[in-house]
Amino acid sequence: MTVSLADLPKGHEFTETRLNLTPDWAAEYVRAVEDEAIEAVSGHSYPPLALAACSIRALLDQAALPEGAIHVGQELSFSLNRDTEWEVVARARVASRGERQGWVLMGIDLSVESESGAAMMSGRATITFPVSGGPAG
């Protein structure tokens, strides 16, 4: 049974996930977000938020969103070279957790590196959910 994010304390480190990005994955993401700009940039087949999406996917494979969870903020920085890195490593950590007026505010640090260790993306997702939130759905 997948644990809920609601059960995780500050400092919790998610298991590192190795992702094999493929051209099919890139095309599916670009279709989903209807990005008409990326194909005009030579040597790039996916936009930076695709990395954020797959790092969040890796996180959600390990911990379910609590019922009523809302994404309230996002910080991201990225450094994408031409498409030479298709094997990447995603990491995530509960960086902050606080409660106020019946709601939990949780910051989750996300990062994606190439297999060779080069930083490709880092950032923080901030979510909020009711204190008593169980898994969504």
Add this chain to the structure above:
Amino acid sequence: MSQRTEEMRTYRVGDVLPAVTKTITQAKIKRYAEASGDHNPLHLDPAFATTTQFGGTIAHGMLVLAYVSEMMTAAFGQAWLRGGRFKVRFRGAARPGDRVTASGRIVRDEGGKIFCDVECRNQADDLLVSGDAEVRVR
């Protein structure tokens, strides 16, 4: 002062970036859920979503944010992909049927690092996303 991107566009402080407009549909939300792996029922299950504060399904925040990124890619090309950064807050929900416009304005230039205010609004001018973005163009 003006800066040139690799695409040889010239931008100055105060310039408005070319906006990106998309229409949200439930099918697009479903497609994004498949691509991202985020199957939160708030986005996909109308019966569940009607029981929430939103009263219906809403788009993933990261889908709406992707429109901001597309705007920045179109404006700054490789420079955005090689070293972009942004920080936003999700202020409102985008719903099926909404026409969402991502827009931005250059507010500062610090020696080749350009800072922009960015936002997304729906057809009713409700603010959905606001924040700032930066990109080094030289």
